Amino acid sequence: xxxxxxxxxxxxxxxxxxxxxxxxxxxxxxxxxxxxxxxxxxxxxxxxxxxxxxxxxxxxxxxxxxxxxxxxxxxxxxxxxxxxxxxxxxxxxxxxxxxxxxxxxxxxxxxxxxxxxxxxxxxxxxxxxxxxxxxxxxxxxxxxxxxxxxxxxxxxxxxxxxxxxxxxxxxxxxxxxxxxxxxxxxxxxxxxxxxxxxxxxxxxxxxxxxxxxxxxxxxxxxxxxxxxxxxxxxxxxxxxxxxxxxxxxxxxxxxxx
Amino acid sequence: xxxxxxxxxxxxxxxxxxxxxxxxxxxxxxxxxxxxxxxxxxxxxxxxxxxxxxxxxxxxxxxxxxxxxxxxxxxxxxxxxxxxxxxxxxxxxxxxxxxxxxxxxxxxxxxxxxxxxxxxxxxxxxxxxxxxxxxxxxxxxxxxxxxxxxxxxxxxxxxxxxxxxxxxxxxxxxxxxxxxxxxxxxxxxxxxxxxxxxxxxxxxxxxxxxxxxxxxxxxxxxxxxxxxxxxxxxxxxxxxxxxxxxxxxxxxxxxxxxxxxxxxxxx
Ligand SMILES: Nc1ncnc2c1ncn2[C@@H]1O[C@H](COP(=O)(O)OP(=O)(O)OP(=O)(O)O)[C@@H](O)[C@H]1O
Ligand SMILES: [Mg+2]
Numbered sequence: 089x090x091x092x093x094x095x096x097x098x099x100x101x102x103x104x105x106x107x108x109x110x111x112x113x114x115x116x117x118x119x120x121x122x123x124x125x126x127x128x129x130x131x132x133x134x135x136x137x138x139x140x141x142x143x144x145x146x147x148x149x150x151x152x153x154x155x156x157x158x159x160x161x162x163x164x165x166x167x168x169x170x171x172x173x174x175x176x177x178x179x180x181x182x183x184x185x186x187x188x189x190x191x192x193x194x195x196x197x198x199x200x201x202x203x204x205x206x207x208x209x210x211x212x213x214x215x216x217x218x219x220x221x222x223x224x225x226x227x228x229x230x231x232x233x234x235x236x237x238x239x240x241x242x243x244x245x246x247x248x249x250x251x252x253x254x255x256x257x258x259x260x261x262x263x264x265x266x267x268x269x270x271x272x273x274x275x276x277x278x279x280x281x282x283x284x285x286x287x288x289x290x291x292x293x294x295x296x297x298x299x300x301x302x303x304x305x306x307x308x309x310x311x312x313x314x315x316x317x318x319x320x321x322x323x324x325x326x327x328x329x330x331x332x333x334x335x336x337x338x339x340x341x342x343x344x345x
Numbered sequence: 346x347x348x349x350x351x352x353x354x355x356x357x358x359x360x361x362x363x364x365x366x367x368x369x370x371x372x373x374x375x376x377x378x379x380x381x382x383x384x385x386x387x388x389x390x391x392x393x394x395x396x397x398x399x400x401x402x403x404x405x406x407x408x409x410x411x412x413x414x415x416x417x418x419x420x421x422x423x424x425x426x427x428x429x430x431x432x433x434x435x436x437x438x439x440x441x442x443x444x445x446x447x448x449x450x451x452x453x454x455x456x457x458x459x460x461x462x463x464x465x466x467x468x469x470x471x472x473x474x475x476x477x478x479x480x481x482x483x484x485x486x487x488x489x490x491x492x493x494x495x496x497x498x499x500x501x502x503x504x505x506x507x508x509x510x511x512x513x514x515x516x517x518x519x520x521x522x523x524x525x526x527x528x529x530x531x532x533x534x535x536x537x538x539x540x541x542x543x544x545x546x547x548x549x550x551x552x553x554x555x556x557x558x559x560x561x562x563x564x565x566x567x568x569x570x571x572x573x574x575x576x577x578x579x580x581x582x583x584x585x586x587x588x589x590x591x592x593x594x595x596x597x598x599x600x601x602x603x604x605x606x607x608x609x610x611x612x
Contacts, residue, residue, distance in 0.1 A: 089384040116384065147607075151434055168604065176436035186427025191361055203353045204435035206346050248431075250396070 092256055092287050093149065094124035098158035100144050118144040119151075121158065122309035126289060126304070131282055134291045137343050141311040142291040146258050149178045149289070162256065176205065176309045181249035183261035188233050194220065194244050195229045196201035198251060205252040219247035222277065239270045246274060250281075257281065259290040263297060275301060295335040313341050315343050350437045354445025358419070359453050368415045368453075375409035376457040378413040380464040393470075398567045400462050402542035405413025405565065409541065411450060412511050419446060420518040429519070430609045440517075440596050447511040451504055481520055490573040493550060499589040502581060506564040509588045516592070516599045520608050540565055558586040 100119040106112045119141040126132040134142045138301025148160050148218040151171035160166065165173045189197050202212035220229045223243040225306060226238075233241060242265055249257055263271040271294075278288055278301055292298050298305060299319045306316040315322060319335055326341050362368045380403040387399055423429040433439045518524040536542060539561040545553055556562045563581035567574065574599060603609055 092420055144520055152604065152609065153607055171434075172436070175434055182427070184427075188426075189357070189361070189428060190426065191364055192357070196357075200353055200357055201431070201435070203350055204432065204437045206350075206437060208346075236461075252436075 089127040091125040092128045092163055092293045093132075094159060094161040095122060095124050095145075095149075096159035098145070098148065098160050099156045100141070100148060100153065101156045104326060116275060117311055119148070121315045122306075122308065122311070124306050124313060125318060126235045127151075128287055129279065129282065129285050131278060131288045131290070131301050133298040133305040134289065134292060134308060135293075135295070135298055135305060135339060136291075136308035140308045142308060143260055143280055145308070146180065146260050146289070146291065150178060150258055151175055152234035175252060176252065177314075177327060178256045178258065179249045179252055179254035180258035181245050181260070181262050183242065183245075184261075185238055188241055188244055190234045190246070191232060193230050193232055194225050194236075194240075194247075197233060198247060201248050201251050207252065215251060216252075219250055221245045224273065226330075238265045239267055242266055243270065243273075246277065252285070256287040256289065259288065261293065263292060263294065271297070293338055298336040307339065309343050333340075346437075347441060350441045350449065351445040354442050355449035355452070358449030362415060362419070362450055362453055365415070367418075368411065369412055371407065371411045372454060372456055373452075373460055374408050375410055376403045376461040377404050379462045380461040381468065382470050384465060385605065395465065397443070398542060400458065400465050401568060403461035403464070403567075404458035405541040406536055407452070407461065408454045408507060410532060411443055411454035411457070412507060412514075412530045415450060415454075415526050417518055418525060420515050421522055424497060424522060424609065425611060427610065433519075433603070433609055438602075443512055443515050444502040444508075446513060447508050451511065455504070495572055498573075499564075499570075501583075502578075503564040505559075506560045506581070506585060506588075509585060509592055510561070511568055513588070513592050513595055518597045520599050520602055520606070522608070530574050535559075535561070538562070558590045560586070571575075 091256060095255045098119055099117065099121050101115050101117050103115045104115055106114060112177070114134060120176055122141075122145065124132075132213060134145065136142050144153065148155050149162055149167060151162075151167045153272065154168045158178065162174050163177055167174055187294045188202070198216040201211055202215060206222070207215060217226075218340060223246055224244055225247065228236065228240060236244070242262070242284075246262060249259070263274055265272060275297065278290070281288055289302070291299075302319060304317070305319055305322060306313050307322075308314070315338075317325065322338050324331050326338045328337060328341075366420070382398060383399045383402050384395075387395065399609075420429065432442045436441070445512075492568050512547065514524065514528060537548070538556050539545070539559055540556065545556045545562060545566075548556065560581060563584060567581060568576045
C-alpha cells in the first residue's frame with residue numbers, strides 16, 4: 089500500500105503582534121517538527137492534549153495553512169505549492185457548529201457545496217439525497233439549519249465532508265457533541281469509508297473511540313510526536329499492564345511527562 | 346461550471362443578504378432618508394438637478410453603503426461562521442466565489458435607485474401638490490432619459506466599477522479583519538470625493554485631483570451626462586484596467602498570505 093500522506097519534520101509557527109504603540113511580536117511553535125505517514129485505506133488517529141497542535145497539523149494537510157518548514161505531502165502533492173491538485177480529492181469535517189450556512193436548509197447547503205466541488209446538476213442531486221440519508225437528516229432536510237440541534241449540524245457537516253467522494257477525509261473531533269447514537273453512526277460511517285478503500289485521518293479526545301477505530305495512532309504532545317504505533321503496540325510499549333491496559337493509561341503516561 | 350459557481354453563489358448571497366436587517370436598512374430605509382434630504386437641499390436648484398443629484402445621488406449613496414456595511418462585512422460574517430475557510434479550500438477557486446458574492450450584492454443594491462426614484466416621485470407630489478407645473482416639470486425631467494441605450498451602458502460601467510472595488514476590499518478583508526473598520530471610515534468621504542451627491546467641481550482643486558484618480562468619479566460622470574462622452578469613457582476604461590490589474594495582483598498575493606498568516610478563521 090502506498091503512502092497517501094507524508095509529513096517530514098513539519099513545523100508551524102504562529103506569529104501574533106500585541107500592543108498598540110510598541111508592537112511586540114510573539115511567536116509560538118504550534119507544530120515543532122513532526123514526522124508521520126499514512127497508508128492508503130488506513131484510519132489514522134492523531135491524539136494529544138488541548139493545544140498540542142492537532143488542528144494546526146490538519147489545517148496544513150488540507151491546504152488551509154502554510155507550513156513554516158518541512159515536508160507536507162498529500163497524494164504526492166505539496167499542500168502549499170500544489171494545493172489546486174489536492175483540493176478536489178480530499179475533504180474535511182471540523183467538529184462543532186461552525187462551517188454551515190445557517191440560513192439555508194441542509195439540502196441547499198449540500199447542493200451549494202456540491203457546486204463548489206464542481207459536481208454537476210443531476211449528480212449533485214443524487215449525491216445530496218444519498219448523503220442526507222446516510223446521516224439521517226432526510227426528514228429535516230428542508231428546514232433551515234438555524235433550527236437544527238447541535239448534533240444535527242454536526243451530521244450535516246459530515247455529509248458536507250463527503251460531498252465530493254473524497255479519497256482522503258480529515259476529521260477534527262467529529263464526534264464532539266454527538267449523543268451516543270450519533271457517535272455510533274459516525275463510527276459506522278468511518279468504518280464504511282474504510283471498507284470502500286478511503287483513507288481517514290481523525291483526531292478525538294475519546295480514547296475508546298480511537299482504540300476501536302484506528303489502525304495507527306500518533307500521540308502528539310506540545311507540537312511533537314511522542315509515540316506512534318498501532319493501538320495494541322502502544323499499550324504493550326507504554327501501558328502499565330501491557331496489552332491489557334487502556335489507551336487512556338497510555339495517553340496519560342505519555343502526556344504527563 | 347465556472348458560470349455555475351458564480352451563479353449559485355450570487356443567488357445564495359442575495360438570499361442571505363436580503364434576510365439580514367442591516368442590509369435591508371441600507372437597501373430601503375437609507376435611500377428613502379437620503380432622498381428626502383437631497384430633495385430638500387436641491388429644491389431651490391431647478392428641476393434638471395433632480396434626476397442627477399436627488400435620485401442618482403441617493404441611489405449611489407445607498408449602493409455605496411450597501412457595499413461598505415454589507416458586502417464587505419459578509420467576509421467577516423463568513424469568517425465567524427467558519428464557512429470562509431470552507432469556500433477558500435473548495436476546488437472551484439475562491440476568486441469566483443468572491444466575484445459571485447459581490448455581484449449578487451451589487452445587483453441587489455441597485456434597488457436603491459428604484460427606491461429613491463419612488464421616494465422622489467412621492468415627495469414631489471406632496472411638496473408641489475398645488476402647483477401642477479412643478480410636478481410636470483419634475484416628472485418630465487425624471488422620466489425623460491434622453492438616450493436609454495446610453496443610460497444602460499453607463500449603468501453597466503458603474504456596476505463594473507463598484508464590483509471591482511468591492512472585490513478588492515473583499516480580498517483585503519480576507520487578509521485582515523480590521524479592514525471593516527477602515528471601510529466604515531471610508532464611507533462618507535468617498536461619497537463627497539467621487540461626487541455622488543454634489544458635483545466634484547465644487548471641491549477644492551487638490552481634492553478634485555484625488556477625485557479624478559478614482560474610477561467611481563468617472564463612472565458617475567458618465568451616468569450623469571446624457572450622451573456618450575469619449576473622454577470620460579476613455580479615462581474610466583484606463584482606471585478600470587488599473588483596478589483590474591490591482592485586483593489580480595491582490596488575488597495572487599492574498600492567496601499566499603492568508604495561508605501564511607492564518608487569517609481565515611478566528612481562533
Ligand atoms: N491562528 C492562531 N494564531 C495564533 N496561535 C494559534 C492559532 N491557532 C492555534 N494557535 C495556537 O497553536 C497551538 C496549537 O493549537 P491547535 O489548535 O493546533 O491545538 P489542538 O491540538 O487542535 O487542540 P484542541 O484539542 O484544543 O483542539 C495552541 O497553543 C494555540 O493557542
Ligand atoms: Mg483542535
